[in-house]
Amino acid sequence: MSESTKTLTVARAINEGLRRSLERDQKVLLMGEDIGALGGVFRVTDGLQKDFGEDRVVDTPLAESGILGTAIGLALRGYRPVCEIQFDGFIFPAYDQITTQLAKMHARSGGRVQVPVVIRVPFGGGIGAVEHHSESPEALFAHTAGLRVVSPSTPQDAFTMIQEAIASPDPVLFFEPKGRYWEKGEVDVAGAGEGARVLDRARVVRPGTDLTLVAYGPTVATALRAAAAAEQEGRSVEVVDLRAISPLDTATVVASVRRTGRCVVVHEAPTFLGSGAEVAARVTEECFYSLEAPVLRVGGFHTQYPVAKIEHEYLPSLDRVLDAVDRAFAY
């Protein structure tokens, strides 16, 4: 472990990334409910208000549209607001500001104004929460031109990608896998921001030759466990972490599937019109003659997010991913 490498949780890695962005650029502001003294309900902003003051780490009124709308105004004045939405299911009061205003402002001004707003959203399930606290609405935003939609899967990516999102001239929806907040990993805290931009580049996290598992955010770890299990059965499974679903790094996925001939996409969001459908369509168009099986998807059902006691039947579990792998090999 080098001197600049630390073991951090995903939550702490985001905190460190936010801290560096606040230090680097005086125009960076954090805004959200309970992000000050409390440090956010997940403690992601812990200690930042104490160090950067109430004008830069702002406890806002309890109004999501107000948070986003004022963030747009601050961005128009030259600031770089980073808004925390407390839970995925609470983003909808701000949906209008995000889709009708934030996403269109740069385009409708003919490129004259920029609105570099980052929206941090703890998302996904598996934490035993009540209704509206476990959702995966990323496809709704990826469907809107003008927004970038990303999700880190590791502490290192969380640390790097939050800083890249803040530096981006475009609005970024930053979906944080809340079920992975407390998972630890090694983070090189020295190099961020200096290497090649990773924000919208998929990466092969585990090489393989027989099937490609495509995942992002919370399902990358599930996919890696599935790949390890498949190896026991003599199947070589490659895992691709998309990192972003807008833009979608089709090239990395296509290159992988052309080699493996099989593709399974895994996400927590419902599969119906989800980001996996887009991956499947593009892989089918570009890898048609390489495919040994149709592209399969594993994800949520077309139901309301279920109650906590049965949510593990809804989420794409290790067994359901392995089931899809089996089906792909059965063709």
Place this chain on the structure above:
Amino acid sequence: MESRDVSTAPDLPDAAGGPDDAPLVQLVTPAGSRVTTPEAEAYRERVAHLDPAALRGLYRDMVLTRRFDDEATSLQRQGELGLFAQAKGQEAAQVGSARALATQDYVFPSYREHGVSHVRGIDPTARLRMYRGVDHGGWDPAEHNVHLYTLVIGSHVLHATGYAMGVQRDGLVGTGDPERDTAVVAYFGDGATSQGDVSEALVFAAVNNAPVVFFCQNNQWAISEPATKQARVPLYRRGSGFGVPSVRVDGNDVLACYAVMAEALERARTGGGPTFVEAFTYRMGAHTTSDDPTRYRSRAQEEYWRRRDPIDRLEALLRAEGTWDEAFAAEVAAEGEALGERLRTEVRALEAPPASTMFEHVYASPHAVVDADRSWFAEYEQSFEPADHVEGSTR
């Protein structure tokens, strides 16, 4: 400060739109005489420096705004604009308030603030690019400190509030330097007051003490719905529940609008925080060129307000004070003619942009999906090129 009981609105011929018996700041009566009540004294002082030349300047602004409106409406009727939203009847509210602004102040308009954009110097043809269908915006906001017109009702009121929070962080409130202290204004209508975003903006502005003025033009009609469908109390009272000082002004009295806005701007610039202004006025025209007001309001009401035309009121004042100048009026009329001719020529010359421009500025940095769509579209278009070169075809 709360509202001042200076005068009351006259009885209306029918339910014209909203509770209208509330006190109203007025400095000039509809007949064109100065209001001399002691209650109006503080506001009179704010317009005392406006000499006859300045008053004639306001008259010019209002006439040119009206001419812009009429010409754009005609252009829409001729098929040269897809749509147009008139400001007709609201010239005093817009010109009076906008003339009180300082250069460094920043404006967030809705889509009918043609009087404001005139005062701020935005090119009149540029203002019609959106309605022509060649642009979603039309001008550089930084050039005139006027943000683009916003079509989603009330959304921009939050942007104005956030912008004002930025001004605070820039240290440009309460410096004592009138060249630097900065205020932000959100223009919106009676219908917008029902939008949650406007209430949230009042919350954010109040708790942050943001230097923003909420300038609500109550033109009494949100398309076909009278203001009574939006509120059971006069709209200016919305401010008090949020702890925002509020005032109701005769929106057809250009001097009262100037005075009330000057007071609100001064409060914002000096660190006194936000103000809610209700300018009680009347939308003399249709909501837009697609609307038909005969379906929902009476001719009697329209006639009542036609007799309270804000431009006529200022002319009556100038005449009453002996400062009306026929030569000047003729000059303004000629200027209006020239503006009309210019709009007819320039608007017709606004060509559709190349289709490929839809791929520009989708993002501020490269985006693979847009890049792929752009490349595909370019190839698709190129596949038709030979046919495009068949000129003079008789088919």
